[in-house]
Amino acid sequence: MAVLRVSPAPVPAGRRQDRLSTARPPAKLQISAGAHAADPLLSLPDLPTPLKEKILCMEMMGIDSGRALSLNPALRSTPLDSLHVIISFLLTKGIHHKDLARIFGMCPAALTAEPRRDLAPVFNFLAAELAVPSAAFRRVINKCPRLLVCSVPDQLIPALVFLKRLGFKDMEGLAYHDPVLLASSVEKTLLPKLEFLEREVGEGKEMVVRCPALFTFSVENNLRPKLGYLVEEMGRDVAEVREFPQYFAFSLEKRIKPRHRAMEERGLRLSLPTMLKTTDHEFGLLLQTADSSPTVGP
Structure with a gap:
């Protein structure tokens, strides 16, 4: 079994005496084979071998x-x-x-x-x-x-059955892009988020099928505050997130709020996809257009 050995790093001759009188030289770790596993380098004297x-x-x-x-x-x-x-x-x-x-x-x-x-x-x-x-x-x-x-009968199969009933048909996408959903508890994770969307947005099944990442977002730290900002601060209808569920994937502080405020200052209104999916450069051009044309609309 390979273990780590400690060998002292070289010390310049002019400083060797001072170093020896004040502190031990730094250790350099090397890997070698065949040494006893209970090497002192572990510095764990109170633990069993x-x-x-x-x-x-x-x-x-x-x-x-x-x-x-x-x-x-x-x-x-x-x-x-x-x-x-x-x-x-x-x-x-x-x-x-x-x-x-x-x-x-x-x-x-x-x-x-x-x-x-x-x-x-x-x-x-x-x-x-x-x-x-x-x-x-x-x-x-x-x-x-x-x-x-994950237990196959207790976790993976129930999660897969639940997702299929919701309308998930792309098994390849589920396997390669969203396998975390299979490792998520139906009762504690998936169902509460679905119920929140159905209750607050009026739709859940179609939204999570189109945007599976919704199941990975916290209700209290993501879904609720972003939905609240959309309705209360942006003055928009929840129907917009039914059409664009990816809204919840964008950062509230770094993307949604700054862009909304920039638009509000110019009296500019854009669709959520245009507002959030455009690059910083593209969004800047839209703002410039709004500055030069006060009649710019959605």
Whole structure:
């Protein structure tokens, strides 16, 4: 097993004596093989050797071991061999070594998954239900690592059934662009947002099918304040967001408010798509046109 060794960095001859009398020289980390895993470099004297080995293994992969252990306490008692089995399994599914730090960093729970019981069913689901070829598994998992720890019968199937009933037909788009929806709770995440849109906007199903990202926005931090600004400050009808649900994807502070205020100063009114989708340069030209022609309308 490869471990890290510490070797002192070179010190200029003229300063060596002063450095030795005041402080230790900085350490330079190198990787070598065959040394004992309980190397003093870990500086973790109070931890058992097996845990030190796991910490070293994670750090060498680029995983924040402290965060992983905090979010997944079960990792402390998991044998190191289990980590190797999980990694080997993912590699057979097309995941690359360079993907592991990001995948486990975003989803530490996957470090204690059981390949046959937990992971294999997820890949079977992707292939059978979403027609994802094995060559594209990596793309889907990198897009949403949390899929790895989702129960197929309790989470993925119910979410897929719910989305299909709403009108989602593009399984390719769902797999490659919006797989996070499959990892979202129907009762706690998807349904409350749908109900908010139906109650406050008068439409929900068609909006989320046209703009699946709506399911990823917080009601209190995104949907409600943006809808309130549209109606109360901009004086627009909610029917406009039924036609342009992408409105909720734009930043309220950095895009919606500044552009609305700039338009208001000039008595300019544009459709929401024109107001928000145009580049800064294009929007500036529209403002210039309004400055030179006070009769410019929508």
